[in-house]
Amino acid sequence: MYVCEKCPELIVRRIEHKLGIHGSPTCELQFNGVPATLVGQRRMGLIRYVMALMNGARVAVAGQAIGIAQAAYEEARKYARSRVQFKRPIIEMPQVYDLLARMKSQIQVARAITYEASRLVDVRRMLEHQLDKTPDTALRARLKEVSTYAGLLTPLAKAYSSEMAVQVTYDAIQIHGGTGYMQEFPVERLSRDARITTIYEGTTQLQVVGASVGITSGAFANYIAQLGERQFRPELMKLSSLARETRERLANCVTFLKNFNDRTYSELTARRLVDMACDALGCHLLLVQAEADPARATPAEKFIRDALPRIRMQADYITSGDKLLIEKREELV
Numbered sequence: 001m002y003v004c005e006k007c008p009e010l011i012v013r014r015i016e017h018k019l020g021i022h023g024s025p026t027c028e029l030q031f032n033g034v035p036a037t038l039v040g041q042r043r044m045g046l047i048r049y050v051m052a053l054m055n056g057a058r059v060a061v062a063g064q065a066i067g068i069a070q071a072a073y074e075e076a077r078k079y080a081r082s083r084v085q086f087k088r089p090i091i092e093m094p095q096v097y098d099l100l101a102r103m104k105s106q107i108q109v110a111r112a113i114t115y116e117a118s119r120l121v122d123v124r125r126m127l128e129h130q131l132d133k134t135p136d137t138a139l140r141a142r143l144k145e146v147s148t149y150a151g152l153l154t155p156l157a158k159a160y161s162s163e164m165a166v167q168v169t170y171d172a173i174q175i176h177g178g179t180g181y182m183q184e185f186p187v188e189r190l191s192r193d194a195r196i197t198t199i200y201e202g203t204t205q206l207q208v209v210g211a212s213v214g215i216t217s218g219a220f221a222n223y224i225a226q227l228g229e230r231q232f233r234p235e236l237m238k239l240s241s242l243a244r245e246t247r248e249r250l251a252n253c254v255t256f257l258k259n260f261n262d263r264t265y266s267e268l269t270a271r272r273l274v275d276m277a278c279d280a281l282g283c284h285l286l287l288v289q290a291e292a293d294p295a296r297a298t299p300a301e302k303f304i305r306d307a308l309p310r311i312r313m314q315a316d317y318i319t320s321g322d323k324l325l326i327e328k329r330e331e332l333v
């Protein structure tokens, strides 16, 4: 990694014309023999420094996606309250309030996962500072554990929040009907702005590659077991047993993939496994929130009830061992 000053040899090729984020100019830089100073150690630039930078940026992009989604949801709810069709505001129509409830719930889960990822990143940094001052075996072991969880939740936060923002902004346009397609309402811009979040700082597919290692290694199972095996209030026992089901289904899939031992099949089903993990994590984090604040029990119940059928479906697919797409790829793609 190098640092260099602006100079005639450093050329801004052109400002790109983009689908969204027009407030943030993007350009290609060309380095033609630019004088530069080495930062840190040689051969560490990409694998250590840039990866650290990128992991920080991934949490930031998750936050960006949540902000865009929140704005789109608020616009959609405002519009649904004011728009009258068939003599009633459209927010009273089940299909419309179903969409709004799902948007709100998914934003809440994205926020919970991203806060948790951020918390783990902060704890990791604190432990690193402590270890610098006082080398200690217990501290080192704790740092190892926290680093594993931070490294696991960062791609999950980025993948879940960005895909959620694309879906939520899409739904916000839908709730606006034809006016949503027009530039006079902000939702079309929010939809274009959301689109980049699944691409830069590593596409969703790359986050899946990163996260699936920690899921198949069993680290993710340990992490959510710590959340789910707490003592919950009696009113939350039903939800806590549903959360246990999400853990069990995920564990079955991991065991199946291990025994099936087919790398291409594991890659093919990795996205489903990560989607399951995000849903399971969302169930656990909202359950913990419900324990801390009884007002959060209903949103937790809503998300868990929505997530379980999705988790069962993904688990059925993963444990089917269906290799049709792999075997007939030429025909099907």
Ligand SMILES: Cc1cc2nc3c(=O)[nH]c(=O)nc-3n(C[C@H](O)[C@H](O)[C@H](O)COP(=O)(O)OP(=O)(O)OC[C@H]3O[C@@H](n4cnc5c(N)ncnc54)[C@H](O)[C@@H]3O)c2cc1C
Residues within 6 Å of the ligand: 018, 026, 196, 199, 200, 201, 202, 203, 204, 205, 206, 209
């Ligand atoms: C607005 C904007 C700003 C940007 N800013 C910066 C910046 O500041 N600095 C910077 O360095 N870069 C920047 N980028 C580049 C950006 O990070 C990359 O475009 C992004 O990481 C995707 O890489 P790529 O375009 O090479 O796509 P590719 O890697 O070619 O990917 C193409 C497709 O293949 C899939 N794919 C690739 N590899 C795999 C795999 N192993 N498994 C499964 N699927 C895979 C991808 O998911 C994607 O769907 C910016 C891009 C944009 C659009």
